Amino acid sequence: MNDKLQKIRQQFPILNCRVNDKPLVYLDNAATTQKPLSVIDRMTRYYMEENSNVHRGLHHLSQLGTAAFEESRRAFQKFLNSELAEEVIFTKGTTESINLLAFSFGEAFVHEGDEIIISVMEHHANIVPWQQLCARTGAVLKVVPVNDAGELEMEEYKKLLGPKVKLVSIAHVSNTLGTVNPVAEIIRLGHEAGARVHLDGAQAAAHVQVDVRALDVDFYSLSVHKMYGPMGVGILYGKAALLNAMPPWQTGGEMIDKVTFEKTTFGDLPYKFETGTPDVAGVLASVPALEFLQEVGWDFIAEREHALVKYATEKLAQIGGVSLVGTAKEKGGVVSFNIDGVHSSDAATIFDHFGVAVRSGHHCAQPIMARYGIIGTLRASFAVYNTEEEIDVLVKAIEKTVQMFG
């Protein structure tokens, strides 16, 4: 293990845990990443020294909290390279971001007979809100298929694009297959057809640098807990012109301009989309998570993830009866696989006794499971702190599983 990797691991106290009397091998990073001490300390400091509601009081602590909260927004503006800070809407995660978008964009722009394009590899969070929108409005959901390797069928995508398509909503990186989608092309083609494009960045934002202006993407969603930050914080980025044209989703305090019993007028961006008390501690502790990513650097992140995926893919291929699901050329830090004749839940139970944490099941993406005719997979997903030695432990666990169930 090189020095840099060792220094990174030292920042994550949980990596020293033992599970079932074995050192924890945490390979479930696509579900959530672990948090560095800087994030944990920031949360603690907030509750020890700063706790107060934001955007409300005139007293010292509230002012302090509000200033820090808006500083976090600017940190995300910089992180995503958005033009304006108010294009960054705080949500509680990608799922809420997409629900907000489906409601508000739907209200403003989607009518009966219009079309929404998603793909077969989407997480349920990027399927169900659109289905619901279609059910409410009479719009039609169109689905881009994938090939056997787990790549989008771009020719089919082109065929689906037409004048009725109002929005394309596609995963930047697939949570199940690890496929990195050709988002620049997806956006360009969508725009040429007159559609708006949203990217579900839940599995991308901690793995590749996201530049919303370079991408020219209209909307982008992410979850901070999947990028070394706290639970309960997400972002919906949207171009200001579009967000301004969209009505609020949830309504209540903080997002209003003026309320009488006859009529309410709403506040400006970003507040019209942020009603209720936010997770202030989480929003503030997101900043050290972004700093962690910057310090580690995108080159190092890419280099390590590629190395880990390559190593795991080679090692798994040597075990008889293991088949990979998702073999796209462009792949993020995810290795999904099945063991012949062994149910994924049985395997995960055995892995747990080796201290190995992986995800098993359908990963909230049943349509892609149906595409491959399987009910689930085992998914090892990597973060920048994972090591080749940890993959060796996974391999041992797989070998034992094969022996027990074979």
Next chain:
Amino acid sequence: MTEIKSCAETEAEIEDEFSLFDDWMDKYSYIIDLSKELPPLDEKYRNDQFLIKGCQSQVWLGAEYRDGRVYFQADSDAIITKGLIYLLIRLLSDRTPQEIIEAQLESLKRIGISDNLSPSRSNGFANMLKQMKMYALVFQTKEG
């Protein structure tokens, strides 16, 4: 006719069997063996109506009520789950609704497979136990 052991007696019996194994691997091997003992499921139960919702493994559970006693049968596509189902059926089938409702099944925690009983939306097994108790409650209410 042999006398039916009480739930507590069966629990003690199962705990005894598992006390032979120190190693978790041996315990799971035993559970895998037990899965083979599970009587086959009547095919009329193998459909979505009897499927217990759980993210990880599919569990089908059927129940019949005869002469004041509840009879369960079940199956799963996962082997460890199937072995655990075998234990649950051994503990709870052929009992009165009251016995099923009152069963605490502390022994399953003590033998070190309690993780499989933790209430989690991803766990078909925990949901199965809950569903067994629901059946018992419904049968009892109907009778009352």
